[in-house]
Amino acid sequence: MEKRYGIIVALDLTSREKAMMVALEIQDLVDAIKVGYPLVLSSGISVVRDLSKISPVICDFKIADIPNTNSIIARLAKENRASGIIVHGFTGEDSIRAVVEAFSPGDVFSVVEMTHPGALEFIQPISMEIARKSYNSGVRGFIVPGTRPERIALYRKNFPGMLLLAPGIGAQGGEAKRAFENGADYIIVGRSIYESENPRREVENIIDSIQ
Amino acid sequence: MEKRYGIIVALDLTSREKAMMVALEIQDLVDAIKVGYPLVLSSGISVVRDLSKISPVICDFKIADIPNTNSIIARLAKENRASGIIVHGFTGEDSIRAVVEAFSPGDVFSVVEMTHPGALEFIQPISMEIARKSYNSGVRGFIVPGTRPERIALYRKNFPGMLLLAPGIGAQGGEAKRAFENGADYIIVGRSIYESENPRREVENIIDSIQ
Numbered sequence: 001m002e003k004r005y006g007i008i009v010a011l012d013l014t015s016r017e018k019a020m021m022v023a024l025e026i027q028d029l030v031d032a033i034k035v036g037y038p039l040v041l042s043s044g045i046s047v048v049r050d051l052s053k054i055s056p057v058i059c060d061f062k063i064a065d066i067p068n069t070n071s072i073i074a075r076l077a078k079e080n081r082a083s084g085i086i087v088h089g090f091t092g093e094d095s096i097r098a099v100v101e102a103f104s105p106g107d108v109f110s111v112v113e114m115t116h117p118g119a120l121e122f123i124q125p126i127s128m129e130i131a132r133k134s135y136n137s138g139v140r141g142f143i144v145p146g147t148r149p150e151r152i153a154l155y156r157k158n159f160p161g162m163l164l165l166a167p168g169i170g171a172q173g174g175e176a177k178r179a180f181e182n183g184a185d186y187i188i189v190g191r192s193i194y195e196s197e198n199p200r201r202e203v204e205n206i207i208d209s210i211q
Numbered sequence: 212m213e214k215r216y217g218i219i220v221a222l223d224l225t226s227r228e229k230a231m232m233v234a235l236e237i238q239d240l241v242d243a244i245k246v247g248y249p250l251v252l253s254s255g256i257s258v259v260r261d262l263s264k265i266s267p268v269i270c271d272f273k274i275a276d277i278p279n280t281n282s283i284i285a286r287l288a289k290e291n292r293a294s295g296i297i298v299h300g301f302t303g304e305d306s307i308r309a310v311v312e313a314f315s316p317g318d319v320f321s322v323v324e325m326t327h328p329g330a331l332e333f334i335q336p337i338s339m340e341i342a343r344k345s346y347n348s349g350v351r352g353f354i355v356p357g358t359r360p361e362r363i364a365l366y367r368k369n370f371p372g373m374l375l376l377a378p379g380i381g382a383q384g385g386e387a388k389r390a391f392e393n394g395a396d397y398i399i400v401g402r403s404i405y406e407s408e409n410p411r412r413e414v415e416n417i418i419d420s421i422q
Contacts, residue, residue: 012280014287036276038283045252064275064299065247066327066383069223072249076225088275090301092329116277118303122341126333133332172277 010190156183221401357385367394
């Protein structure tokens with residue numbers, strides 16, 4: 001993933017046409033496209049292959065199954081030209097490793113903490129251990145909460161070599177500039193781009209705000 | 212879900228034809244079909260609709276995202292005629308509730324513990340709290356480890372009203388009879404049925420073993 005401005009667009013849409021349109025409109029301004037199950041379930045996994053012709057695609061499948069199933073899911077993403085994939089660190093080392101092995105040489109990112117209130121119940125209290133286990137399992141980076149900059153700083157300090165991807169910027173309340181200042185390598189922005197009447201202008205505004 | 216023998220077949224295949232064939236062959240012996248991302252990603256989500264004409268379908272999507280995304284995934288499963296859906300309890304109450312609300316009046320099952328070794332690292336130590344939170348969020352039942360009967364007994368004792376579904380029977384080492392004796396309402400069997408040369412005979416053998 002070559003870095004321009006450090007912006008990844010999350011296309012959590014259920015319309016393939018809309019997703020393709022937004023992707024084309026901003027392709028020279030973003031580093032990657034993140035797609036999840038809303039788009040893949042409604043459009044079929046071939047949408048990953050189609051979008052990969054526009055920008056590198058990260059499949060945000062938050063894979064959280066037993067190792068055997070994780071491998072199959074990772075392979076399907078890879079066969080459809082995904083460059084990156086997201087696994088839930090919570091499910092433990094063997095499950096993470098299964099994705100790292102099946103997806104190689106692509107980039108695997110592990111969710112170590114999430115942005116919603118419920119993540120404070122079970123995930124945040126053990127998130128540093130999840131990060132440690134993910135690191136040991138060979139992932140390329142972590143998904144960290146863009147809504148909590150002080151947490152990004154903590155991962156930055158403890159894991160200098162890991163790529164940090166911060167979702168939750170925009171609609172969920174996270175600020176692009178603060179995420180970068182606290183150590184994020186990439187920010188992930190969804191709704192505020194694809195729900196904008198002018199997605200390109202919205203990305204340009206984000207770029208202005210971080211420069 | 213009407214109960215016959217308490218057997219749910221997990222079709223973790225990547226071939227729609229094979230899945231349909233196995234489902235038809237054993238439809239009068241099983242209570243439901245569990246499908247996950249291996250089949251849905253390779254065949255498209257319409258496979259859920261097709262299988263639902265044969266037996267009730269439980270979508271094992273182990274949903275583990277923020278509430279907004281969880282809702283969208285649950286709605287897509289429902290629109291495709293799923294009768295049940297599986298959510299990961301560890302993502303917290305708001306994420307579980309989002310699925311319960313979006314999937315209503317279908318049955319939501321929460322993963323409170325898993326069968327693989329990695330589940331001992333982060334999930335098992337807090338699994339009873341995950342179960343409590345899931346119960347409070349309005350789920351119909353729990354996914355419990357068929358490979359650890361003593362754990363099934365513990366959930367049975369603490370949550371008398373919850374349906375307990377136990378995967379990991381067969382290829383992963385769990386025994387059908389022991390799972391039921393310890394309080395499982397349904398067992399989930401995958402590979403040992405669909406990898407069998409005679410899936411029907413395999414299900415009959417399981418029925419014999421539990422009677």
